[in-house]
Amino acid sequence: MGITERRQREKEELKALILDTATRQFSTLGYSKTTIRSIAKEIEYSPRTIYLYFKDKDALLYEISVKAFTLFKKEFESVLSIKKPIDRLKQLNQRYVKFAIEHPAYYDLMFILNEPMQSDQTESGWDIGMSAHQILLDIITDCIKDGYFKNMNAEAVAFSIWSYVHGMVSLKIRNRMKMYPEENRLTLLKESSEIMHEILTMTKT
Structure with a gap:
């Protein structure tokens, strides 16, 4: 490896370290207390070094959000080949839980953080998240066409399902499941998701 390639790799590794550290601090300290x-x-570098990569912490949060929502959308896209809409929906719910459990800091920043960034890139930055939500909405629409959720509004159904799953994983991520033995918590999430799906299948006419 030549000097140019080595320097480029070092820059990429430092940028990744900055992003990982910022993600952790945003999640644990909160946005306002992270500087x-x-x-x-x-990371034992000077603030000036970080400014070589990011103009401010809004730019940091923006890039983290784009990375997180990109991974999130890929999880959603992985269910699109499933033939039956209701089976697609079940797998989508499971993928949602999987993402949240595997990437709790990302999930916290995406859906729980109470202090959204003020970057001028914010509006366009949510495009990926909106397209992920559209996948859910399209699946609900297909379920309605297949006889489920009769006389129900697709957006209201999508929001209801999202709220249910979000509530479950948020309780896990924010350590609000202490009344349950730790070894049972993931099983509870899985079984609760399955219960919800069983209820949804009852809506078919």
Whole structure:
């Protein structure tokens, strides 16, 4: 590997370290308490170094959000080859839970963080998230065409399902399941998702 390639790799590794550290601090400390200085201190670089990569912490949060929503959308896209809409919906719910459990810090920033970024890129930055939601909405629409959710509004059904699953994983991510033994918590999420799906299948006319 030549000097140019090595320097490029080092830059990419440092950028990844900055993003990983920022993700963790945003999730644990909150947006307002996370600063460029606190990130720099943790990775043992000067704040000036971070500014070579990102103009401010909004730019950091924006890039993290794009990466997170891109992974999230890929999980959703993985169910599109399933033939039956109701089976597609079941798998989508499972993929949602899987993503949240495997990427709790990302999920926290995407759907729980109470202090959204103020970057001028914010509006366009949610395009990926909106397209992921559209996948859910399209599946619900297909379920309606297949006889489920009779006389129900597709957006209301999609929002209801999203709220249910979001509530479950948020309780897990924010450690609000302490009344249940730790070894049972993931099983509870899985079984609760299956219960919801059983209820949904009852809506077919």
